[in-house]
Amino acid sequence: MSHPLLDKHRATLDAALHTIQTRGYWSAYNEMPSPKAYGETAAQDGLAAFKAHLGSQFELNQPGQIGWHSDEFSPYGAELNVQYPECETQALIDAALAAMPEWQALGTDGRTGVCLEILARLNAQSFEIAHSVMMTSGQGWMMAFQAGGPHAQDRGLEAVAYAYREMSFIPETSRWEKPQGKHPALVMDKHYQVVGRGVGVIIGCATFPTWNTYPGLFATLATGNPVIVKPHSNVILPAAITVRTIRQVLAENGISPDLVSLCVPANRDVTQALVTHPDVRSIDYTGSNRFGQWLVDHCRQAQVYAELAGVNTIVIDSTDAYQAMLRNLAFTLSLYSGQMCTTSQAVLIPAAGIQTDDGHKSFEQVCQDLAGAVTGFLAKPEVALAVLGAIQSDDTLQRIEQASAGAMGEVVLASRALENPEFPKARVRTPVLIACEAQDESHYMHEQFGPISFLIKVADTTAAIALTERIVRTHGALTVGIYSQNEAVLDAMTQASWNAQVALSINLTGGVFINQSAAFSDFHGTGGNPAANASYADSAFVANRFRVVQRRAHPAS
């Protein structure tokens, strides 16, 4: 029971299946926004497609439409004014459920093929999506292209590969033949049907509207479920483009497009009614702990896959490449103004300072040198603007101001506002660095989202490792890092990472950064600490999104 679209994309699927098991480098979608990769006119076509959305009604032809919704805001200060269809929740759910049997009937191969075709189409739209991600999330252009386009598509493909692997273990039929000694064997013919759980709701975040959305979206879809995408209220366009493309591919393949829809709720009550609806059986969420915990507490009818906040931590014990370490950290703290769920927030430094290839450095010296490295890295305006992007939320802006004003500890480096000539209203801010004592937990012991990092004076490396473990166990983290030349220290930090169940990066001094997570190779989140109850992507991320319903009968005689 193969499918033409699976045949078409078989090589991509096979490579993905191979790589999730070997976990080397591989990518299905080119991360360079080059004419060679995407075609001579791709850049201008994508920009034109993006601009055509502005000030327009984004038609999706969804059922139950009751109006148009528009309140997106651009951190770059651009006027977007895209209007999205507002639809009755029950109409979306009814239409989604009505489409489910034909999606189920397509089988594992057919659904996988359609998902792969969708990803290929989205890849071809990478420029259009990149502009929409940039202008809604505030990411810089290159990040918006890479993380919003090919890297997000890779994460979607990764979820499809896991789903395919698990579903393809289920045979369509079996013959069960139990010997009965001298009597004839007992014989049963059995059928096994992979069946989705029900409607899946995907709740997007404001900073990575595709990267954090595609894993849950494609895991839910591939396993036989309808999907309702509920983007962040300020960051809708990337999701709307994605949903429109999915609906188009579905329709081309004889599946009702209403299997996947966009939900732009008028208010919070509508959102809450959606996620607590009895037909909603899974929710994928990225965002704040508060709403995440609300979902877990109130959406008991659904499996909730939540990526929440955390306090990502780095321990600096010693280094043989001091300047390279500082450059690496400066990039990490600056990238997208620290608005990544993987950005390091707590940098733990022994009170007695650290040993380096450039001699001993006191705690204060490390603070000053890191501040200098950030300032130096951002000295050229074109670099700074490209790396920093813009500040997505008012809350983050306020936190930056508070931190820079000294409300969170001693200001080692204050944030600066930069001018962006191309977007004069863009709100661009450089990182703020705060020095504090380990006991000042009220400042650093919860997520301070944005470009705010704490350089924390700890008694010694042993205390830093213990504090890391406690931070992660109690408040969660997606990443921790260590710089050390001491094997015993690295072993202790490794053990702490196992205890707290968090991914560890060791001595990053080159072109890999702690806040980066590579599809097919790096597990994003372990699912084992409070920052996330699931990982992108693994078997657990897909295996409970479908069930197997069997039937059995004796063979027709």
Place this chain on the structure above:
Amino acid sequence: MSHPLLDKHRATLDAALHTIQTRGYWSAYNEMPSPKAYGETAAQDGLAAFKAHLGSQFELNQPGQIGWHSDEFSPYGAELNVQYPECETQALIDAALAAMPEWQALGTDGRTGVCLEILARLNAQSFEIAHSVMMTSGQGWMMAFQAGGPHAQDRGLEAVAYAYREMSFIPETSRWEKPQGKHPALVMDKHYQVVGRGVGVIIGCATFPTWNTYPGLFATLATGNPVIVKPHSNVILPAAITVRTIRQVLAENGISPDLVSLCVPANRDVTQALVTHPDVRSIDYTGSNRFGQWLVDHCRQAQVYAELAGVNTIVIDSTDAYQAMLRNLAFTLSLYSGQMCTTSQAVLIPAAGIQTDDGHKSFEQVCQDLAGAVTGFLAKPEVALAVLGAIQSDDTLQRIEQASAGAMGEVVLASRALENPEFPKARVRTPVLIACEAQDESHYMHEQFGPISFLIKVADTTAAIALTERIVRTHGALTVGIYSQNEAVLDAMTQASWNAQVALSINLTGGVFINQSAAFSDFHGTGGNPAANASYADSAFVANRFRVVQRRAHPAS
């Protein structure tokens, strides 16, 4: 990183891995209690081992022991008087967590090998375990041997195979090498550590103290977690024997035996403190909906895998083998006095009767004939006693009496008490059959555990299928069945089984019964309706019991 015990049992594991994917008949452990299979002296040795437990202290050498506990009750009226160690919960948890790192360090192959060795040892104890299952649960001897011994071991092996498959997808290391055009590639060496979640608690039930315990126990253990087994307070001995054997094999392999312990709580408060303990990260439960729902509501720190109650349903539309159908049903309703979670409770029959190879049969005639089939099947005392076993709980006894007294509808067949010459105090009861109308939902629309079945008059087959779907969606079921010679009816019932996510058996008229579920081939429970939120066994049953913690660094230059 192989392990001698994995090498020893490699053929068993390979066969299990093959069969969970092809789902034909296979069993690792012989279901015949024969000298040929188990050795000339196995039967008498097993009986002697069982008898040696009676009236004795069951020494386990567990930490934190504060006394001895004894309140087991035998449905056969036998005197057991085994005393079990009562231990402080915190001591068990502390010791379990202390043993966890060495268990983790053994790796996937080592843990799998140890689990396979444990299963082999348990298999060699099948007679001892069978007597302990029989005398505590009230099962007949042959069921106690098969379901309590080899079939339970098969289910445990199945869980180990799923766990091994999922864990062995995780490579121990990878080299990630990302090309950088003309520049040197970015290279990272990555390590991936499979890490358990924390203490797993296995809560046993009173009727299948090993069959329903081994899947969760071995899934939890194989994935790197310590286990605390909390058996039903009346049915402890099979779990105690199991735990002792596990502890012995662990100790032989240099692992602290306290990785796995038996918890016999003095009262309900102790149980609740155990299951809500923050270090308990998974709970496997079989039993009543009430406590199951309590666990789900209160044990938010843990993943709860719950097999609860349901209303298993059969639709009779038509048959070409009327007498064979009646015999098959009579066996199903009688086996272990209907004290199986898979026993059919609601038999839906069209008001206008059914077509059979023996002509048309009215609703009333079908009721009478089924009653006659049950009576006939149980006519020989030796057959009746072997099949029925004894009634495990006082609650079930009372329900039987109420049903037989007409409290639940028209009595078609009243229950009878039978004498068991070997066990004069055994409480043996034959099934009770009740006829009622479809609208009498208050009687049949919730689980009436035990040998109580309702023959329900429905408008027609279409209504019967619709009622089946509604019953399963709202109250859950582990099994549904249909008898029909009409393809359209079978298709409609198949669709209903998909909608309600329940396993379907079609036209069983031979030696396979709807209440039987074969390891490696039949999924027990779908996890998709209220009777169970998980299945024995599938990827979802194991994949979230461990997490992967990675670390990465540039290669040493």
